[in-house]
Amino acid sequence: xxxxxxxxxxxxxxxxxxxxxxxLMMESAQTRGHSLFVYLTGxxxxxxxxxxxxxxxxxxxxxxxxxxxxxxxxxxxLSEFDxxxxxxxxxxxxxxxxxxxxxxxxHPKTLVVNNPVEVRNAPEKLLVTKFPQLQPPTLITWDKAxxxxxxxxxxxxxxxxxxxxxxxxxxxxxxxxPNIDALxxxxxxxxxxxxxxQKFLPSVVKGDKRILLVDGEPVGAINRVxxxxxxxxxxxxxxxxxxxxxxxxxxxxxxxxxxELKARGLIFVGIDVIGDYLTEINVTSPTGAxxxxxxxxxxxxxxxxxxxxxxRAKA
Numbered sequence: 331x332x333x334x335x336x337x338x339x340x341x342x343x344x345x346x347x348x349x350x351x352x353x354l355m356m357e358s359a360q361t362r363g364h365s366l367f368v369y370l371t372g373x374x375x376x377x378x379x380x381x382x383x384x385x386x387x388x389x390x391x392x393x394x395x396x397x398x399x400x401x402x403x404x405x406x407x408l409s410e411f412d413x414x415x416x417x418x419x420x421x422x423x424x425x426x427x428x429x430x431x432x433x434x435x436x437h438p439k440t441l442v443v444n445n446p447v448e449v450r451n452a453p454e455k456l457l458v459t460k461f462p463q464l465q466p467p468t469l470i471t472w473d474k475a476x477x478x479x480x481x482x483x484x485x486x487x488x489x490x491x492x493x494x495x496x497x498x499x500x501x502x503x504x505x506x507x508p509n510i511d512a513l514x515x516x517x518x519x520x521x522x523x524x525x526x527x528q529k530f531l532p533s534v535v536k537g538d539k540r541i542l543l544v545d546g547e548p549v550g551a552i553n554r555v556x557x558x559x560x561x562x563x564x565x566x567x568x569x570x571x572x573x574x575x576x577x578x579x580x581x582x583x584x585x586x587x588x589x590e591l592k593a594r595g596l597i598f599v600g601i602d603v604i605g606d607y608l609t610e611i612n613v614t615s616p617t618g619a620x621x622x623x624x625x626x627x628x629x630x631x632x633x634x635x636x637x638x639x640x641x642r643a644k645a
Contacts (some may be wrong), residue, residue: 332363335414349621360453360593365387368385369384384405396629415444415555431446458610492526493523540554542622546596547588552571599611
């Protein structure tokens with residue numbers, strides 16, 4: 331089955347193919363015989379209930395600096411495609427949310443991965459709250475008094491912006507840390523979103539596991555180990571990836587959340603697990619597939635395309 335695939339992403343010319351999951355998705359699609367078209371969110375247009383974008387046909391190859399051969403710019407109607415991959419990077423702001431309204435107009439006749447309605451309804455650090463039995467003690471709030479009360483009860487805590495990405499803005503605060511007010515003031519000066527506060531998990535020094543799931547089923551995992559003296563393990567801020575097996579607890583977590591992901595049409599998902607706790611469910615533009623393939627030989631993106639092909643065959 332040959333599919334027409336459009337990819338909504340950041341400029342393909344500037345990506346790092348050595349670690350970019352979207353590029354691996356495109357490479358896998360091309361290997362399976364699917365055609366590719368790329369466009370930027372700024373070219374989206376809606377007119378009379380029809381959704382258009384300006385972009386270019388593309389072929390990809392794993393050659394640094396010469397990884398994409400692009401055609402001429404052309405305007406397309408997105409409903410002409412079989413699949414649209416929504417893969418632009420966060421921040422998850424109103425611009426991002428607006429794109430989900432555009433793509434909602436064509437889904438599911440054109441399969442959007444992930445389901446744009448559920449991407450909009452399931453911010454990464456909020457969807458996890460549907461599973462309180464799996465996550466560490468967690469508070470989401472604008473209220474400073476509530477944060478101080480939470481710290482009084484739990485001691486060592488971690489704070490981060492609700493809609494942050496790639497480890498940005500993550501800070502740790504001991505029970506007697508005097509800097510929370512100043513950091514909250516700084517946070518308020520740059521945005522209106524609440525913060526998420528969690529009990530600090532000492533096991534983070536051993537790593538933050540990224541598990542990739544396709545249509546609710548775990549495919550594999552990598553461990554992201556923070557630099558010495560750091561708590562942020564994201565690869566974008568210097569964390570080191572290493573191979574790791576899924577534990578019994580990991581599989582228990584996946585079994586608990588998998589049916590919900592599948593029911594929501596969240597086909598490609600990356601979850602974060604520290605120790606025995608689920609901390610995030612990433613549905614916007616999950617990464618980690620390149621490291622997983624490098625360490626284990628498992629290509630989660632190829633698994634994803636197999637599932638997409640099966641879904642399109644039934645449509």
